[in-house]
Amino acid sequence: MTRYLPYGDMEKLLSLSKRRGFVFQSSEIYGGLSSTWDYGPLGVELKRNVKEAWWRSVVVSRDDVVGLDAAILMQRQVWEASGHLDNFSDPLVECKTCHIRLREDQLETDVCPECSGELTEPRNFNLMFKTFQGPVEETASEIFLRPETAQGIFVNFNNVLNSSRKKLPFGIAQIGKSFRNEITPGNFTFRTREFEQMEIEFFVTPGEDDQWLQSWLKERYDWYIKYGIREDNLRIRKHDDSELAHYAKETYDIEYRFPWGWGELEGIANRTDFDLTQHAQSSGTDISYFDETTKSRFVPYVIEPSGGVDRATLAFWLDAYDEEPDGESTRTVLKFHRLLAPVTVAILPLSKNEKLVPLTKTILDRLKFKFKCQYDDSQSIGRRYRRQDEIGTPFCITIDFDSLDDHKVTIRERDTMHQSRVFISDIVSVIEDKLEHNW
Numbered sequence: 001m002t003r004y005l006p007y008g009d010m011e012k013l014l015s016l017s018k019r020r021g022f023v024f025q026s027s028e029i030y031g032g033l034s035s036t037w038d039y040g041p042l043g044v045e046l047k048r049n050v051k052e053a054w055w056r057s058v059v060v061s062r063d064d065v066v067g068l069d070a071a072i073l074m075q076r077q078v079w080e081a082s083g084h085l086d087n088f089s090d091p092l093v094e095c096k097t098c099h100i101r102l103r104e105d106q107l108e109t110d111v112c113p114e115c116s117g118e119l120t121e122p123r124n125f126n127l128m129f130k131t132f133q134g135p136v137e138e139t140a141s142e143i144f145l146r147p148e149t150a151q152g153i154f155v156n157f158n159n160v161l162n163s164s165r166k167k168l169p170f171g172i173a174q175i176g177k178s179f180r181n182e183i184t185p186g187n188f189t190f191r192t193r194e195f196e197q198m199e200i201e202f203f204v205t206p207g208e209d210d211q212w213l214q215s216w217l218k219e220r221y222d223w224y225i226k227y228g229i230r231e232d233n234l235r236i237r238k239h240d241d242s243e244l245a246h247y248a249k250e251t252y253d254i255e256y257r258f259p260w261g262w263g264e265l266e267g268i269a270n271r272t273d274f275d276l277t278q279h280a281q282s283s284g285t286d287i288s289y290f291d292e293t294t295k296s297r298f299v300p301y302v303i304e305p306s307g308g309v310d311r312a313t314l315a316f317w318l319d320a321y322d323e324e325p326d327g328e329s330t331r332t333v334l335k336f337h338r339l340l341a342p343v344t345v346a347i348l349p350l351s352k353n354e355k356l357v358p359l360t361k362t363i364l365d366r367l368k369f370k371f372k373c374q375y376d377d378s379q380s381i382g383r384r385y386r387r388q389d390e391i392g393t394p395f396c397i398t399i400d401f402d403s404l405d406d407h408k409v410t411i412r413e414r415d416t417m418h419q420s421r422v423f424i425s426d427i428v429s430v431i432e433d434k435l436e437h438n439w
């Protein structure tokens with residue numbers, strides 16, 4: 001069934017976000033910093049789980065991809081060679097009357113939309129954040145916060161190749177913060193100036209690039225579906241020639257149907273040998289690959305699946321949001337994939353009665369090293385179930401007075417609300433089994 005969160009309902013998600021601790025406005029007590037967000041106790045778990053699911057899928061479960069964690073700060077020459085200093089910009093016009101700056105490519109009129117004033121000719125505005133290394137603020141010490149993690153991978157190509165002894169085709173994966181001084185950030189965490197990326201640079205023999213591009217496109221599309229995005233809300237869009245970046249031969253975007261329309265979650269690009277060649281020329285270092293079987297030396301091509309952690313997190317969250325009729329009222333439930341849910345198991349003693357405390361504590365101690373648990377003993381059990389539904393907890397364990405005698409507890413499942421009694425000694429294996437098979 002087609003289901004997605006309409007734009008008007010975004011307010012509901014934002015209110016839940018603040019109330020339950022998913023995402024907060026950054027610097028809120030000082031009036032907030034625009035388009036900048038902090039992940040709260042539940043948001044940070046959700047985001048960690050998204051990153052973990054990605055890492056498991058593209059690094060841990062493959063023997064042809066290794067990981068890297070490169071620094072955010074890099075030599076200025078990196079950005080000269082990559083083309084970012086010259087090309088990573090948006091055309092801006094300025095209103096001669098009110099001095100507002102606007103993106104030329106997003107303008108629908110040729111006068112200022114705010115005051116109808118005359119506009120200047122467009123000038124390119126570089127999106128990289130600039131800072132200074134060391135105590136002197138002069139051009140020589142000017143450096144940039146990286147606008148993508150990819151370049152940290154390219155400049156480490158020789159290091160990784162020599163230390164990991166990988167043969168083509170192989171990839172390097174990395175998760176990390178990137179910064180872009182976006183002119184028009186917005187739509188919650190969709191477009192921000194500080195964000196996290198999860199990127200793979202997958203190096204292949206030229207000639208095999210087209211097939212690897214298709215293979216990664218499928219792999220990455222399937223990953224979003226596997227972790228809960230409905231097919232109706234996910235699509236693949238090919239870039240036409242006018243859209244292609246200066247380094248790309250062919251690019252596809254995986255897009256999600258956000259409440260405000262389709263938006264990019266991840267780009268999968270064939271970057272050819274552009275980056276390695278540029279860095280070889282610029283640094284004077286040989287960056288190439290020797291193929292033992294063909295006895296030939298060449299610069300590999302690279303296929304780049306480049307996704308945003310914040311956008312993926314938001315899409316999984318939006319797609320999980322549901323409201324179901326529940327008797328006289330409505331049940332709000334986040335139907336997260338079980339491995340993405342911020343809390344996996346809620347531990348709920350039926351009451352605060354002191355007879356239940358020791359057993360509840362024993363169960364919590366046993367489970368908390370295996371699963372992300374949350375203990376809650378306040379208010380009625382029905383309200384506690386609703387609170388857990390609202391944050392997407394797949395399993396609630398209720399300890400009642402019978403548990404003291406029959407050594408069983410009730411496991412209640414979020415989506416079906418089905419309840420079953422299981423032996424306390426079996427809880428871990430029952431939940432592990434459900435996490436693995438029951439999605």
Ligand code: ATP
Nearest residue numbers: 182190191192195197264265266267306307308311
């Ligand atoms: P857009 O066209 O939406 O600006 P892009 O094509 O510039 O995105 P890429 O350079 O391909 O984005 O970056 C790869 C991924 O990084 C994007 O698919 C997106 O998920 C994420 N990303 C890029 N810019 C931002 C941003 N400002 N805020 C949050 N995530 C971003």
